[in-house]
Amino acid sequence: MKRIKEIRNVPWVFYDGDCSVCRRAVWVVGRVLGRRNVAFVKLQENWVGKLFALKRDIGLEEMKLLTVDRRRLGGADAILYLMGRVWWLRPLAAFLRLPPLIGCTCATYLWVARHRYCFTGRCAINPGPTGKRAMG
Numbered sequence: 001m002k003r004i005k006e007i008r009n010v011p012w013v014f015y016d017g018d019c020s021v022c023r024r025a026v027w028v029v030g031r032v033l034g035r036r037n038v039a040f041v042k043l044q045e046n047w048v049g050k051l052f053a054l055k056r057d058i059g060l061e062e063m064k065l066l067t068v069d070r071r072r073l074g075g076a077d078a079i080l081y082l083m084g085r086v087w088w089l090r091p092l093a094a095f096l097r098l099p100p101l102i103g104c105t106c107a108t109y110l111w112v113a114r115h116r117y118c119f120t121g122r123c124a125i126n127p128g129p130t131g132k133r134a135m136g
Helices: 020-036 046-051 075-083 090-096 099-114
Strands: 012-015 039-042 064-066 072-074
Touching: 012 020, 020 039, 064 075, 072 075, 075 090, 075 099, 090 099
Parallel strands: 012 039
Antiparallel strands: 012 064, 064 072
């Protein structure tokens, strides 16, 4: 990955650096997106919190993206933007943006983001009255 000071006029992806699922995703997709001049930075960096007006320990619900033209995107919108930068993912991104699917795309992203710590056994979701974890 490139050093932050060397990056100019490229999209920046901001991810939860405390999340092992997120770090693994950055390692996997970083190999493809790094060749397309996309930079990756942890959301926990102090200057990132100021950029996105994140409150301490709040605001890490979703990944963030700063586009080349300085638009701020988050969650599924950020994923779809990044997919559009990879020629072989563009058709899938267009498909997922269709009106019948965009709601499902956003809901799926939010569910995965909300449960990302559960995948590694560090789930912070409170058990429901039956003792099972709530999946909502």
